[in-house]
Amino acid sequence: MKIALLGYGKMGKVIEKLALDRGHTIVFKSTADTSEGNFEAADVAIEFSAPEAAVDNISKALKAEIPVVSGTTGWLNKYDEMVKLCENRNGSFITASNFSVGVNLFFSINEYAAKLMAPWKEYDVSVEEIHHTEKKDAPSGTAISIAESILKHSEKQDWKLNSSEENNLKITAKREEDVKGTHTVSYISSIDTISLEHVAHSREGFAKGAILAAEFLKDKNGVFTMKDVLGI
Numbered sequence: 001m002k003i004a005l006l007g008y009g010k011m012g013k014v015i016e017k018l019a020l021d022r023g024h025t026i027v028f029k030s031t032a033d034t035s036e037g038n039f040e041a042a043d044v045a046i047e048f049s050a051p052e053a054a055v056d057n058i059s060k061a062l063k064a065e066i067p068v069v070s071g072t073t074g075w076l077n078k079y080d081e082m083v084k085l086c087e088n089r090n091g092s093f094i095t096a097s098n099f100s101v102g103v104n105l106f107f108s109i110n111e112y113a114a115k116l117m118a119p120w121k122e123y124d125v126s127v128e129e130i131h132h133t134e135k136k137d138a139p140s141g142t143a144i145s146i147a148e149s150i151l152k153h154s155e156k157q158d159w160k161l162n163s164s165e166e167n168n169l170k171i172t173a174k175r176e177e178d179v180k181g182t183h184t185v186s187y188i189s190s191i192d193t194i195s196l197e198h199v200a201h202s203r204e205g206f207a208k209g210a211i212l213a214a215e216f217l218k219d220k221n222g223v224f225t226m227k228d229v230l231g232i
Ligand SMILES: NC(=O)c1ccc[n+]([C@@H]2O[C@H](COP(=O)([O-])OP(=O)(O)OC[C@H]3O[C@@H](n4cnc5c(N)ncnc54)[C@H](O)[C@@H]3O)[C@@H](O)[C@H]2O)c1
Pocket: 006, 007, 008, 009, 010, 011, 012, 030, 031, 032, 033, 048, 049, 050, 051, 053, 056, 057, 070, 071, 072, 073, 074, 096, 097, 098, 099, 100, 206
């Protein structure tokens, strides 16, 4: 596949390496200030940029009839707009707060646990995420996805960052040097604690999942999720 990389930072660089290892070619790369290569030649665009840049990048790909995989977080208030654009252009689009296969399995475990724990009111549930200090958005997109699944089975009204109000699901966001991504769901009672945790050891999992999504999307039309890609 000929790939355009929209965003060539920490993720763009890992994706480039894995894509080349899988026999793909990179025909275009862009950052906030530079671009090189031939965008129109791409079979698929993989977009990992910044919250303020994602909508422009995704729109640019859809308008050029190039399928787009977007991993950027922190822009999902415009998700419906991108879905409409994709449908109007008969294009192909997938976004995920986390492309790692392990995290997507963790999402399913989290949903199952939320359902199982729902009747056991003595447990209070909370979510914690830890990422590197360069991360622009908080809480992480992954923590929001985890919280939204828990809320489907909970009496809590909404998630809230760093709130201890009983009717909200508390998400704690920590920033520590070089942490790739740690997400923990805790169910705490006065008697015991049940914890579920996913720890990313590197960025390879995110990159590999994004390439799997790009390979899945190449000859399809529509809006998809990682559940479609992984068949889970
Ligand atoms: N979904 C996932 O699996 C996943 C995994 C890791 C990171 N992310 C998200 O991906 C995004 C990027 O992460 P990163 O660690 O690579 O960040 P980074 O800061 O290392 O790199 C971002 C890159 O985007 C570029 N950029 C900014 N504006 C741009 C524009 N208008 N056009 C093109 N490029 C532009 C920057 O110049 C930089 O090269 C973040 O939102 C992060 O939260 C998602």
